[in-house]
Amino acid sequence: MALAVNNNKTTNTMPTAPQENMSVVTETPVVSQNVVVIHPGSQNLRIGRAVDSNPVTIHHAIARRRLRHDRHDFVHEDKLLPPFYEDTNLLAELDESRLQVSHTLQSCLQSDGSRRYATPPQQISAFNRRSQPELLHQSKSEMLAESADVVIGDEVLKIHPDANYNIHYPIRRGLLNLHPGVGGSLTAVLHDLEAIWSYAIERKLRIQRKHLAVYKAVLVIPDIYNRKHISALVNLLLTRLNFGSCFLVQDHVAATFGAGLGSACVIDVGDQKTSISCVDDGMSQPSTRIRLDYGGGDVTVVYFWLLQKCSFPHKGCNPTRRNDAVLLQKLKEDFCHVDLDICGPSEKSFNVTSTDGVVKKITLQVGDECLIAPLSLFTTDLLAITGTKSVHGQVPYEFQPDDPHDANYLRETSVSNFYYFFTERLIF
Template identity: 40%
Template sequence: MPGTGRKKPFSQAMPEPALEPVHGNAIVVIQPGSLNLRLGRAADTFPHSIPHCIARRHKQPGKQNQYEDPYLLRPKDEHSQAQTLQEWGLKHATQHLANATTQTGQPREAVSEEHLRKLNREVKPELLDIRSPAKWTDTAIKRDYLIGEEALYVNPKDHYCLRWPMRQGAFNLHQYPGGTPTAVLQDLETIWSYAIQNFLGIPLKDLKHYRAVLLVSDLYKRQQVREMMTLILTRIGFSAAFVVQESVCATFGAGVSSACVVDIGDQKTAISCVEDGLSQKKSRLLLEYGGRDLTRCLYWLLNRTGFPYKDCRLSNRIDAMFFQELKEKNCHLDKDMFGVEQKEIRVGQPNCKLSKYRFYMGDERVLAPMAMFYPNMLGLIGTNVCKNMDRYCSDPADTLDEDYLMQTMSKHEQAARLVALRKKESATAVEQLSQNDSSIIDEAQMDDDDTMDRPEGPTSEVPSTGGISKLIRMMEEEEEGVDISEGLMGLDEGICRSIERCEGEDMRRRMYSRILLVGGGFVFEGVTEWLGELILKHIPPHIVTSLESTDIVYQPKDIDPKVTSWKGAAILCCLDTAQELWIRQGEWHRYGVRVLRERAPFIW
């Protein structure tokens, strides 16, 4: 009879996807980076890249100490400079560089800091009768917000506040105004909508005829992915969308089936081993440093050698952008390039006259990129500087969420799970849990057979949330076989740590044989040779003997490493095999986050 039967399971109730393949012109690929938003049609050769920031006009212009997200410096409450650590890291990097030789086997000639300071002490600024080509953004119209380049060049004296909605591949959440999830989503909606209209020329009302592909970090946060999908399908209004991990897209962009993907961005370094289009979750690793940290390191090194531009402050947005450019133009990892070299720079604030300096640089050009291998030079202190994939994240909207399942599981079932877990885990872990929830352990300490045969009572008291969370965490650690956090490690060590977590020696051998570098945070000449030598020292001897070569893929098919992942997503979404991944707008309204368990091309 109608209304008396049980509901069908979600996987049976959901209709089969029947979307027809569309041309790449009707698909928009969105890669929301922490520094740049890369966006374009799947048929485009290259994406549009704009600074992923927004400047909003103050609602109370007279209020002092308005918070602004820093462009280059880290937030004060995140990590602080540790001078002792920096000096210790610099000492080891300098020793390594002193022992390095050129391609012909000749030793490199080191340049002392004292010699550079003596040369730079004589440098005097020359005021030019030329104004800076950069201009402050005209805010006379008093627009409510400015996007991208216009936002970057807003005069700090104007009543605008600069925000960066993404940080280290996730939402930029903090305690100040603009740091709530609601505010971040509002900023993302404004930036993406502006870019779609002004760079792609698509009116928002026509997006019902378009689909979208969203690239997310391998160490994604499920609630944030859900919110971004809701933003794309509900608030912005695309007809369909699907989400894919950046490392998987990188392999499609490079045209390889398997690789250890190393994505070095502006604020983070993500490492993941990909095999046949699947990211191995045990191998996912996040290092909380990237290109901007190398810029800060270069600033520190140059000041040690008497950098003549004394008024330079990284807290000044214009100076920070100048130093980013100085790093990209001059830093390298080429062992054949050494000695003192004179450089000419022109500096000045927008709408002001320029000053010219002719100063001298030495080994700082190499030492700054070497901070990726000697991260103590970055002066980072604190916890969770290196993170693994942590899938525990309670989401009330997901009825298949681990926390929900544990809350609805009977006490009898929880006890049985703990008994099974005790057989695989050490007695210490169970004892630690017993201190938090003795009622569960009392059940678990019974005989396994008696526990399974005992009938369930009419009412079962659900354990405390803390005990349930710890049980979930223990089960995930047992299944994943990884730690939740790691200490600070260099890039070469992080790559090898990621590969060693792959299952099977054959897979590890394939990962060691092909390492794919993508992202724009580590674009330096000589990086492949340097990284290859360091990784070779970490590979286990029994694997080294069977390796034909370790191939560091840096510019596959001559593609800029900054756009490799975006290009791969553009290729992937047009394949026939990807048509089953699309999630319609109506399906998202009806099923919500549950549909991702059916359609996501990775284990949700």
């Protein structure tokens, strides 16, 4: 789907007869320098001019200072990682799925034809239990205290755990993060998006907000979308941020255009969701659109569970804390792989910085855990550790009487229906 909306011009849907001496209106050419592309995600916001080689990437989160200290219902914090369910029955099923993947890996062959081998988990656990943190140095803590009323972007990850802030991620699982808690209404989420996008435009792109009327916006939206939410985002771009015009394009269509392909099956694995659809001649086919409620964040939680089973030497690591969640994501990115030629135990080391600035070096030993975690995307039973997963398809459009582009409205007011109604009145 692609939809262009102009903030300054209106179009007449009724055909008109050609008139003599009618002046021809010519559109001014689009200057790529004045086109801002916005791609919001569950974890990151990517934004940049159309001429930029790479977009600017910032953390798609905002923290607001709490105004009330005596009411618990005014406290809200969206976590960086999905929740970790430690149910006894569930963990037994997860362990069975882990053993199945492990046995499958042992039956695989390396590139030279030799069979892979696996180190007994007891041996890896024994090494990790003996591992002791090594104190490197102590410096001034980089954690942010209560300094500003609003903190946006990457600075949110540096907020001290005890600071008096509510933390919001406007998008979760590929949709607007609406919830019954504080800051969970549609108005509040749009207000957060306005603040984050304005910050990125002014601080990262060096564009003053008062000059956005001469800029055009390209908003990259999911392949499966909520029409009411998209309408609210268009209103945000045109009336609140005051862009001169905007253009909507689905992320899968944008991916095929970027790759120079007219047709492709696109699989997008994000932090909170995985989406699949087929694009043909620049159109995402509605019958092929699927959204799965898992992504890279769920893989990180699976990796943490696997590390715990081999006596993870970082004692007290808690994925619900921001600093530990960031550390686990980094360990996943640095250590995990899908290379069958890597087998057996390997020693890894990483640094841990506490909230008071103490930096410690931790050494651990890992085996096939680094391979099983990313393979959870193909063995989705392991992803149940973060809750029940759902599969979503393209939902039918809901009737919106105030939307001039609503499908029912266009069908009822089309030219053919108007002509039929007019001729019937003439006959009778």
